[in-house]
Amino acid sequence: MVWWLNKAVGSLINLLFLPFSSLPPWVAMLVISLLTALLMLFIYKKISNQQGIRRVKNRLKASLLEIRLFQNDMRTQLQSQKELLSANLQYLLYNLKPLLVMIWPIFLILAQLNLWFASQPPRPGETFLVKASFIKTVDLERLNLDLEAPDGLLVETPPVRILDEGQVAWRLKVTGPVREPLVIQVNGERYQKQIPAGKSRLSRVSAVRVKRNLWQELPYPGEKPLPADSLLKRIELNLQPQRLSLAGIGLHWLLAYFLLSVILGLALKGLFRVEI
Amino acid sequence: MAGRKNDEILKRREFLQMVLGTSAGLMLTPGRAFLRTAGRKETGLKVLVLGMDGLDTVLLNRFLEDGQLPHFRKLAAAGTYRPLRSSLPPQSPVAWANFITGTNPGGHAIFDFVHRDPKTYLPVFSASESLPAKHNLRLGSLNIPLSGGEIRNLRRGRAFWQILEDYDIPATVFKIPSNYPPVETRQRTFSGMGTPDLKGYYGLFNYYTNEYKTVTEEYGGGGRVHDVYVIGHRVEARIPGPNNPFKRGHPETFVDFKVFIDPVNPVAKISYQDQEFILREKEWSGWKKIRFEFIPFQSVSGVCMFYLKEVRPKFKLYVSPVNIDPSDPALPLSTPESYSRELAKKFGPFFTKGLPADTAALENDVLDEKEFLAQDEIVYQESMAMLEEELKNFRSGLLFFYFSNADQRQHMFFRLIDRDHPAYDEKLAAEFGRVILQTYRDMDRALQLAMEKVDRNTVIVVMSDHGFCPFRRGFNLNTWLLRNGYHVLRPGTRPEEVSLFQATDWSRTRAYGVGLNALYLNLKGREAQGLVRPEEKEALLRELAYKLEQVTDPLTGERVILKAYLPSEVYSGAYLAEAPDIILGFNRNYRISWNSPLGSFPRELIESNPQKWSGDHMTSPDLIPGVLLAGRPARLESPALEDVTAGILSLFGIKIPPEVTGRPVF
Numbered sequence: 001m002v003w004w005l006n007k008a009v010g011s012l013i014n015l016l017f018l019p020f021s022s023l024p025p026w027v028a029m030l031v032i033s034l035l036t037a038l039l040m041l042f043i044y045k046k047i048s049n050q051q052g053i054r055r056v057k058n059r060l061k062a063s064l065l066e067i068r069l070f071q072n073d074m075r076t077q078l079q080s081q082k083e084l085l086s087a088n089l090q091y092l093l094y095n096l097k098p099l100l101v102m103i104w105p106i107f108l109i110l111a112q113l114n115l116w117f118a119s120q121p122p123r124p125g126e127t128f129l130v131k132a133s134f135i136k137t138v139d140l141e142r143l144n145l146d147l148e149a150p151d152g153l154l155v156e157t158p159p160v161r162i163l164d165e166g167q168v169a170w171r172l173k174v175t176g177p178v179r180e181p182l183v184i185q186v187n188g189e190r191y192q193k194q195i196p197a198g199k200s201r202l203s204r205v206s207a208v209r210v211k212r213n214l215w216q217e218l219p220y221p222g223e224k225p226l227p228a229d230s231l232l233k234r235i236e237l238n239l240q241p242q243r244l245s246l247a248g249i250g251l252h253w254l255l256a257y258f259l260l261s262v263i264l265g266l267a268l269k270g271l272f273r274v275e276i
Numbered sequence: 277m278a279g280r281k282n283d284e285i286l287k288r289r290e291f292l293q294m295v296l297g298t299s300a301g302l303m304l305t306p307g308r309a310f311l312r313t314a315g316r317k318e319t320g321l322k323v324l325v326l327g328m329d330g331l332d333t334v335l336l337n338r339f340l341e342d343g344q345l346p347h348f349r350k351l352a353a354a355g356t357y358r359p360l361r362s363s364l365p366p367q368s369p370v371a372w373a374n375f376i377t378g379t380n381p382g383g384h385a386i387f388d389f390v391h392r393d394p395k396t397y398l399p400v401f402s403a404s405e406s407l408p409a410k411h412n413l414r415l416g417s418l419n420i421p422l423s424g425g426e427i428r429n430l431r432r433g434r435a436f437w438q439i440l441e442d443y444d445i446p447a448t449v450f451k452i453p454s455n456y457p458p459v460e461t462r463q464r465t466f467s468g469m470g471t472p473d474l475k476g477y478y479g480l481f482n483y484y485t486n487e488y489k490t491v492t493e494e495y496g497g498g499g500r501v502h503d504v505y506v507i508g509h510r511v512e513a514r515i516p517g518p519n520n521p522f523k524r525g526h527p528e529t530f531v532d533f534k535v536f537i538d539p540v541n542p543v544a545k546i547s548y549q550d551q552e553f554i555l556r557e558k559e560w561s562g563w564k565k566i567r568f569e570f571i572p573f574q575s576v577s578g579v580c581m582f583y584l585k586e587v588r589p590k591f592k593l594y595v596s597p598v599n600i601d602p603s604d605p606a607l608p609l610s611t612p613e614s615y616s617r618e619l620a621k622k623f624g625p626f627f628t629k630g631l632p633a634d635t636a637a638l639e640n641d642v643l644d645e646k647e648f649l650a651q652d653e654i655v656y657q658e659s660m661a662m663l664e665e666e667l668k669n670f671r672s673g674l675l676f677f678y679f680s681n682a683d684q685r686q687h688m689f690f691r692l693i694d695r696d697h698p699a700y701d702e703k704l705a706a707e708f709g710r711v712i713l714q715t716y717r718d719m720d721r722a723l724q725l726a727m728e729k730v731d732r733n734t735v736i737v738v739m740s741d742h743g744f745c746p747f748r749r750g751f752n753l754n755t756w757l758l759r760n761g762y763h764v765l766r767p768g769t770r771p772e773e774v775s776l777f778q779a780t781d782w783s784r785t786r787a788y789g790v791g792l793n794a795l796y797l798n799l800k801g802r803e804a805q806g807l808v809r810p811e812e813k814e815a816l817l818r819e820l821a822y823k824l825e826q827v828t829d830p831l832t833g834e835r836v837i838l839k840a841y842l843p844s845e846v847y848s849g850a851y852l853a854e855a856p857d858i859i860l861g862f863n864r865n866y867r868i869s870w871n872s873p874l875g876s877f878p879r880e881l882i883e884s885n886p887q888k889w890s891g892d893h894m895t896s897p898d899l900i901p902g903v904l905l906a907g908r909p910a911r912l913e914s915p916a917l918e919d920v921t922a923g924i925l926s927l928f929g930i931k932i933p934p935e936v937t938g939r940p941v942f
Contacts, residue, residue, distance in 0.1 A: 129545075129552060143537055157554050158541035164508060165536075169545050171554040238552055 002214055006111065006221030013112045014204065023199040025117060025244055028202050029253065033260035036109060037079045038272075039264055040102055045274045047098040053275045055181050056094060059087040110254075111221050117253030119205045119239040123194035127156060127173045128191070129238035132184055134166040144187045150180030153195060168235075186231055193235045194223055312579060315446040318672050322734040324726055325676040326722070327375075327452060328719050329368060329469075330683030330893065331445040331740030331903045333359045339716050345721040348905060351736060356941075359901035361916035362742040364846055365793035366897040368683065369403055372453040377432075377433035377479040377932040378921030378936030383849030386454060387856055390873060394498050394803045395646055399790050399874055403470040404429055404456055408759060409521075410782065417524050418571070427457050427608070427696055432851055433935060435922050437463045437674070445928055446673035448666060453741075457608040457632065466610045468678050469630040473597040474568070474578040474606070475518050479629055480597050483642045484513050485534075491640035497597075498636045502509035506591050512536040515548075515595055517568030535593065542587045542761070551709055555584040560650065563625035564701040568597060579625035581648065581654075594675035596651075599628045613787050622665060626658045633684040640886050645708050648688065656681050656718055663722060674924065679722060681786045685715045686744045690891025694746040698884040709926035735908045735927060739920055743900035748891035749829060750869030750885050751836050751862065752878045753789035756827065761788040762820065771877035778790070780875075787820060787857075790919065792894055794800055795820065795840075796855030817842055817857055822859065828880050835880060838863045838896040848937065861896030868894060908942045915941040 020028040067105040075090070107134040110157045120130045130147070134140065140161040147170055158169040172182075174197070194206040206222025211233050217225050226232050243250030269276055327536040327767050340346050340352070351357075363371040363381065365388065373386040381387045391402040407429050407565065409421035415890040431454050437447040449455070452474035455471030473479055481499040483491065486506055504511050512584050517529040533548035541583050542557035551564050561582040568574045578598035585592035600607055604621035609628055610616040632655045638648040656679075663677050689711045710886035726736055751835055757763035759772060764784040765771060765903065774780075777788065797813060800806035808816060821840035828835055843855035860868070870887075871878050904915055908927075918938030925932055 129554060157543050157556050158538065160538045160543050160545045160554055161539070162509075162536045162545065163539065164510075169554060219566055 003212075003221075003225060006108065006217065009108045010112055010115075010221055012115070013109075017116065017204075019204060021202050022157045023201065025202050025242075026246075026256075028116070029244065029256055030260060032109070032113065033257055034264050036106075036257075037264035038260045040261070041269060041274045042103050043105075043270065044098045044276065047101050048275075049094055049097075053091070053094050056087050056090045058137060059276070060084065060091065060206055063087060102251055107218065108221075109152060110257075111219050113253065114219070114255060115204050115206055115222050116202065117244070117257075119196075119207050120242045121203055121205050122174045122239060124174050125174060127160070127171055128240075129169050129171055129256065129257050130182065130184075131167055131169045131190075131234075131236045132186075132232055133234040133236070133239060134168070134231050135184075135233055136166055138166060140166065144185070144232075146185040148183040148185065150182065150195070151177040152178035152197070153182065158188075163187040175242060184232070184235065191230065191235065192228060193237070195237070196239070205239065207239050208238045288627065294884070317446065318569055319445055319695045319928060320674060320733060321927060322670065322730070323674045323737065323927055324667075324670065324730055324734050325373075325674070325737045325739065325920075326726060326741050327676060328682055328722075328738060329453070329678065329680050330686050330742060330744055331716070331719065331738075332743035332745075333901055333903050335712065335716065336903055339713060344713060344717055345720040346847070347720045347727060348738070349350070350630075350727070351905045351907060352618070356904060356906045356910040358904045358910055358913070358915055359743075360739060360904040361580060361914060362893075362897040362900065362902050362918070363917060364841060364861070364897050366742035366893045366895070366900055367792060368741055368893075369454045371902070372469070373431050373433075373819070374917040375739070375741065375921055376431070376435045376452065376454060378436060378918045378925070378932075378938045379849060380847050380918065380937060381845030381849075383434055383935060383937065384431050384458060385851035385854055387859070388429050388794045389856070390791040391854075392794075392796060394796075396787065396804065397780070397782070397790070399776075402430060402791075403454055404707060406476075409648065410770050419522055419524050419526070421521060426593060429455065429457050429459055431455070431459075433849075433932075435459055435461070436924060437461060437465065437676075439925060439930065439933060439936075440674060440928065443928065443930055445930075448670070448674070449676045450662065450666060451678040451680075453630070458611045460757070461611050463611065464615050466615060467608070467628075467630070469585075469680070471600070471609065471628060471630040472607075473629045474576065474600050475516065475598065477597065479631065479634060479636065479913070480632055481637050481642065482515060482595040483637075484511065484593040484595070487592065489642075489676065491642060492636070499640060499642060504591065506537065509537045509539055511537070511591060511593075512878040514565065515598070517566075517598065520570050522570045524575060529570065531566055531568060535591075537587055537591070538791040544584055544587060546582060546584075553582075557583060557587050558647075559584055560654070565601065565625065566751060567911055576606040577604045579628075583643070583651075585643075585647070594637065594647075597629055597632060599625075599632075602626060602628050618661065623658070623661060626662070627655055630686065631680055633680065635684060635688055635889065645689075645704065645711075649708075649711065651684075652681055652684060657804065660722060660725065661756035664725060664729070667726060670730070670734075674928075679719060682719055682740070684713050685711055688742065688888050688890070688892040690746050691888065694890070697746055697748055697890050699888060731912070734907075737920065737924070738903070738905040739917075740902035741917065742893040742897070742902050744891045744893055745864045745895060745900050747867050747890055747894075749831070749836075749884050749885050750866040750872075751827070751866055752869045752872045752876075752881055752883065753795065753860070754872045754875065755877050755879075755881050756824075757787050757789065757795075758877050760823065765877070772879045775871075775874060775876045777875040786816065788875070789868075789872055791856065792873055793860045793862075795858040796825075797857045799857075813857075821858055824858070825882075829866070830863075831882070834865070835863050836866050837861065838899070849935075860894075861898075862894050864895055864899050865920065866895070867892045904941070910941050912939060912941050 017028050063080045063084040070076040140163050154173045154175050156173050172218040178195045180195040181194050184191045192205050193209050194263045208220045210216040210220045212225040212228040244256050363374040370386050373384045377384040386402050390399045393400050407426040409423050409425045411422040411423055413420040437449050440447045445702050448464040450466050451468030455468035456467040458465045458467045484502045484504045489501050502513055504513050512534050513529040514532045519526040520529050534547040546556045563579045567575050567577050579601050580598045581596040583594040598888040602616045604914035605616050633652040637643040673829040691697040692709045764781045765779045766781045769779040786808050787797050789795050797808045799808050824837045824840045837860050839861040841859040919941040922932050922936055923941035
């Protein structure tokens, strides 16, 4: 269920970003932020009590005016403060409902954007770690374990087995174009892991493949989950983080996304007559 | 911090530089961020100087004759090949300062690696000094520096690139020694020898092992051994960082790290902060970033390399000195400040510590010969990549580019080409006896790269600051002074147990030795407890010089000191008064012993040097000249370092300033 939901959202985002693959990542970020702002404005307008919000904002303004006008009247001041608090609470309650609705599409979008903006695909000559995490009951020393690297990848080290953490790690080097997935063999079972590659400036990088589980799958939508009965819990690539460059400063994509979405949302709310 | 207004807000970097200067013996130079690069003039002629530290005429001649160095031969045939007279003493900081300023130590005030403080008689570094913050606010265990500390370059005199700047001639000066912190200029410069690591040392490595091991944490550098335990195939340890200037008492900072060892395979995963990497046994990690936190939102960044020497049966992990991160330098590395970041952006992290090869690790058997060379090869490859980049951008003016490899490898491998050296080892010689030749060939390749990349309007100059000779025997100057009655210890003292003159009776002492070639009188009015009256000085100096020149080695019958120089006879300039009272010019195969320079009195007057540090350059400068090769004929038969400076200025048509005492070689 979660997988299919993620797949649907993912397909939409993939389609959306297709024209921007050769452009700087900022372009795609701007577009998705704009669409997010529009979506959120739409949801907010439909879900929230617009008249109630308008009223409560008027109450807030009135209270602030009272506080300013009747500075020498202690009783009015106290009453205005009480009214201000009450109106604030009411305002928060009006926002709660749309927030509870908006959080789900936002979460799905964030998980997808994480694939596009969080990590850099490894380039030829670069190395990275592959980490396989196993369920607690597995004895790593007795496990029949093998790593099959496709063309374009070289396994540089034997596995490092960290017994008390149930983790096995290898170091791999990119030697050329990688078209096939990496395969981890565990007691004869084969588990695949996509290896992000490509030279485009904007590319989808799935760094983690997790086991079938609602709370694991939601944040890591890049690949089909590992079977629920698998000994493997998670396969992870330790890739270089990606930053959006702004005047020479590397900006985390999440910060850029939130800032842009909020700014665009506030800028467009008047156009769509949304009371926030 | 002169000129800074009180109400000016400190920028974070300046603040960090300030407080680091306080804690780690380092400093800051203000305002560099606003400097623009100098020199817009398009010069018809360009000058490329390759500074190859320690290239020796005797060896170069031999390798040229053997046909090993085709590009050196080509350059020599096209213009000039001469021995280049070195400085007195022929130590790198002194020699390069001669070249930088075009004058002798009397004009630039660098007389030795180590000077002494006449108030305390203790050794101090000659190249730079740090001054702590004068005002601090203490809140509980917190210490907030309120005013600026300072890092000072102690070299005096103007650098030749500052003179070029006056004429709007652009210059890039890469890693020239004796320029830390880089002097204020609008030219592109990057500091070289003398640049400390992030802890403020000249290089302090860390070694983690469960084997019994001791190493020397010496004056200004060396290494530290950390005893670790392998428990459940896991090692937990910490990397020491700079002292924390924000905490009372300035405690050392640390970064914890873990090593996960595979139960069977010779491989381990290392993790700390956001770093995670796997190393096989006998493998280098490449550069890894590391961040030391002082207080929330205040930290400094460094870069270091890991080398997994052994996993089993003993665990052995070497971590290089933590270099200042060039992409986020906490201390001044370059002018303009952005130059360092530009390089880091292009090349990633690179060696910023003055002398990058870890000779102390080889000396202490933490790295073996092969491992040391692997590390130095990284240094060389980094240099070559950066030289190529600089040559690509070299359009006008002057480019100076420095190589440390020949100096460092000759220091450590001379024992394997000198059969009479106490540390000569036939087996090692068979394996590593060609390292020095190989290094000269590496330098030839650097010259080849330069020849291929420059245009016809470029004059190529290859120079070294001094030559090399074996260091077989060490002379204990302070022991000699003690035995001859010039230095007196308090009664009941066992001389061989003394260090830093702790037991000296200064009221009866007339002379003492500090530094590598220097002897000082305990002069009244200058030293804190001076004894020698100024009117006695000259006679005493002549007496000492005469007697020192008579010292012979009973083992070989050779004179130990070829010439004891008096500064008034060999130096000139504004800083003559700061010079040592006698400068020792040792004979070939001799130098000062290991312990004498720091105020010790070993039992033997002359002792064998069994160490790997087996080649050196503290003799009389006539014995070990450097080399000068250039694509232009030389006017002088026997040029000196400062003549090259004058020659470069004259190539650009600049009138030689009076403070430059050299004569134009071209």
